[in-house]
Amino acid sequence: MSDQYLVRIEGKNTDIAVEETQSILDAALRANEWLPHSCTQGTCGTCKLKVLRGEVDHRQTPEYTLTVEERAEGLALGCMATPRSDLTVEPLGNVSDDGVPRHPLRDYEGTVVVLDDIAANTRRLVIELDTPMQFNAGQYAELIVPEHAGARQYSMANPPTETRRLEFHIKLTAGGLSTDGWIFRSMTLGERVSLRGPLGQFNLVAKQDEPAILIGGGTGLAPLKSIVQHALVEDLVPELFLYHGGRRREDLYDVEFFRDLEHRHPHFHYRPVLSEEQWEGATGLVTDVVVSDFPSCKGMSAFLCGPPAMVDAAVKALKRRRMAPRLIFREEFAITPATSTAPAVL
Ligand SMILES: Cc1cc2nc3c(=O)[nH]c(=O)nc-3n(C[C@H](O)[C@H](O)[C@H](O)COP(=O)(O)OP(=O)(O)OC[C@H]3O[C@@H](n4cnc5c(N)ncnc54)[C@H](O)[C@@H]3O)c2cc1C
Ligand code: FES
Structure with missing residues (x-):
């Protein structure tokens, strides 16, 4: 079993337990503590946070998202950094309550029930989940690529009222691990898949006056x-x-x-x-x-x-x-x- 550390998010009163191999963002979202994020793959910088106390491992954080200077100033990406000690962190993005419902991140299992070619190099994948997933319209899930530690992000296309049947639209990426190597190659109806979600802050949930x-x-x-x-x-x-x-x-x-x-x-x-x-x-x-x-x-x-x-x-x-x-x-x-x-x- 790996070591666990306690991470305190500045301004919140709870300490979150984070495994040494788990990202700070992953642990926070599972504990239903919202932190700003978008891509969860180290490319957008939305999840930047300041490490006020303790030490992190930046793992594969790309330099184009977090520069050497930023690292020296104590900044880290929540979606990439893992703890090396107990930490106190302060998100740079806005964490104030904006009225958007938050749904905790969870692991799910499901079965492929639809796998159709719907356009050029494009497939509709529908996964029937064993247990329902609550999410906001616009959010995404990460499909776990079999026999590989990695995951890929795909947005839900179904309305959030359909919590058991998730619809995805997937474009083939030539040479891509998840698409060329799995979804367009070996995936079959009835196949069991693992995924996690919901993720992301792209959504429309509240009534608005603007068109x-x-x-x-x-x-x-x-x-x-x-x-x-x-x-x-x-x-x-x-x-x-x-x-x-x-x-x-x-x-x-x-x-x-x-x-x-x-x-x-x-x-x-x-x-x-x-x-x-x-x-x-x-x-x-x-x-x-x-x-x-x-x-x-x-x-x-x-x-x-x-x-x-x-x-x-x-x-x-x-x-x-x-x-x-x-x-x-x-x-x-x-x-x-x-x-x-x-x-x-x-
Ligand atoms: C928030 C979010 C939501 C998304 N939602 C959707 C969606 O709804 N539908 C959708 O179709 N896509 C979506 N994507 C994109 C999706 O997550 C994948 O990135 C995409 O399907 C490609 O994955 P892949 O594993 O097939 O390709 P990858 O294996 O990630 O490869 C990507 C490219 O990099 C090249 N490559 C791989 N490894 C290397 C290497 N070591 N060196 C150099 N080049 C390399 C590959 O040849 C390929 O061209 C979303 C992405 C994000 C961030
Ligand atoms: S870099 Fe995009 S969410 Fe972390």
């Missing part, structure tokens, strides 16, 4: 599908615009599903966009189409998800259209080899 623009690139549609269904059922937004960007027609999926929602909800608008094929719908880069549809985005909010380059372009475009930065929420499907060596959870 929302949702922009998804490729399988970046997944968390937006969850958000759309949740927002429509709960009547959370006065008007909702969903843009889904792909290169060619074969990249689009769930078109009929969203068209049907559009017919049933007059304040929901769905616009698929193709960048490399002329067709009856919108053509061009998805962000350019949004910009041409909205001369001003003042007083609106946005939820962006997909490859980092698309998300960055969308943020710039929306700011140019005068959207307030605090109303722009983003989830990046960053891919990094570092994910294969993220700290194991016990």
